[in-house]
Amino acid sequence: MRIRTAGVVALFALALAASGCGSDSDEPAAKESPKAAGGKLVIWADDKRTAALKPFAEKFGQENGVTVEVQAVSKDLQTNFVTASQQGSGPDVVVGAHDWIGNLVQNGAIDPVQLAAEQKSAFNETAIKAVTFNGQLYGVPYAQENLALIRNTELAPQAPRTIEDLVAAGKRLKSAKKATETLCLQVGQNGDAYHIYPLYSSAGGYLFGTGANGDYDPKDLGVGKPASIEAFKKIGALGEKGEGVLKRSIADTNSIATFTSKKCAYLVSGPWAVADVKKANIKYDISAIPGFAGGKEAQPFVGVQAFYVATKGKNKALAQEFVVNYTTTPELAVALYNAEPRPPALTAALDQVKGSDPDLAKFQEAGRNGQVLPAIPAMAAIWDPFGKAEAAVIGGADPTSTITAAGKTISGQIK
Structure with missing residues (x-):
């Protein structure tokens, strides 16, 4: 963030x-x-x-x-x-x-x-x-x-309903040589749990469950469970060995700049990106981050x-x-x-x-249905292992073994 x-x-x-x-x-x-x-x-x-x-x-x-x-x-x-x-x-x-x-x-x-x-x-x-x-x-x-989907309306007049719609539209733009990237969603070499979370949640993954009072429960860790593995299979399918939509070459240092230079039609970012978008004279609109077809609604962190x-x-x-x-x-x-x-x-x-x-x-x-970013101490154990697992899966690593190992690492760090 x-x-x-x-x-x-x-x-x-x-x-x-x-x-x-x-x-x-x-x-x-x-x-x-x-x-x-x-x-x-x-x-x-x-x-x-x-x-x-x-x-x-x-x-x-x-x-x-x-x-x-x-x-x-x-x-x-x-x-x-x-x-x-x-x-x-x-x-x-x-x-x-x-x-x-x-x-x-x-x-x-x-x-x-x-x-x-x-x-x-x-x-x-x-x-x-x-x-x-x-x-x-x-x-x-x-x-x-919270994060949202910012799109170049000259390249993408309509907001995509699903991530699959976004991928299809991005491919058409690349085929027409109107864009070089399908989506600007920062990953980097070490991953980025904050930016990937909307897709992870849409695919059924979660970080922590909640107790009866609604507070996050550090004992209910979702990373490494079957739902998280299935979520990362979908994320991996969008990665470098799959659709090529998610890339480690798109990082916090260049995701906004890649969008403002009109190399991609879609940017996943927050309010902090708008000033750069306006400065570049990009015609833009803002909408919810689309989830996977048939999946849950994508939930950004608030x-x-x-x-x-x-x-x-x-x-x-x-x-x-x-x-x-x-x-x-x-x-x-x-x-x-x-x-x-x-x-x-x-x-x-x-x-x-x-x-x-x-x-x-x-x-x-x-961000209407977004999730409040967990503030419990256990959240500190999430960022690094989760991010590195994300980057590895996007780079082509096996989702099952990678996320299972990340879950064990995180669990071992939670006191």
Whole structure:
């Protein structure tokens, strides 16, 4: 899942204009809340976020009587955050994907976030579900995202009903020398569980079952079971030794560029791809990812981006105040959207912007029956073995032995 950074800048730009970060009230901040009497707020971000945040953070600190430090973590932000937290040298606030939550909670790295019932009800229900773990809210969501099928309407005027329809249309375009690839769905040399999941789910595969309360059950692992083997047989049939639709040469580094250069008519990607598509002046439309004929509906993962309060931050009260009272307003959410258009998690903000951006409704429709990306700690064991098995099968490896071995590897890693 690609995580863009520009939106955070808008959050701070608006936060600069807000007054007070040190209110003792349990209610959402009023228009004029008392200024904090000193203190320091430390935020962790990657290089791009850090560079953009520094000037805004400095002004925020000046206006609110606090010092704000934005520290760059170039790689492995989640891993480094956990390590620093255990050593007592981590930040007060961290921004990241919701599927970090299980791992962060297991490592004692983040605190629950206390939102009033009215605040919580203002968010999309799926977004709140995504940041809820073991019955507690652990983050404030600001955007959600899912994959969809983006197609070049000059090459493919109609949305395909099934993956078989897509393959047939792609073959016709290749025969007419109007395209060189049938589908741009990133695989790469190590696979990509996130992008292949809609096809895997359509073919009957699953990662984790769910318990009576709807939560994912790490003891019910679907990888390696007969349904997953059958799913990968279908995926393998689309691979390099089959239809040639799925290729390891299409990766995260070139899938969007291959589409924007008009070498393929279909791209499986998320809202982050739209800016590049528009820049290339591609006439496009967005629809649901088609599933296999006779199979289940393809289900993309639904992911959420959120703000978290560090358990061992040195200024937890200030961090809670900032996260709870400044990241929950429509004004902030709209600013985040304007910085990078992806569906806001706050319903009022979505209502404000969707009229001027038809893509939002189309992505939402494409993710209507999507699955919330598992945030349980066991999910960390999925990515690498599953992805490598996917790449191997697409390259021609035997699905049965490959997926069975991946299931054993994953099962052995789940504690």
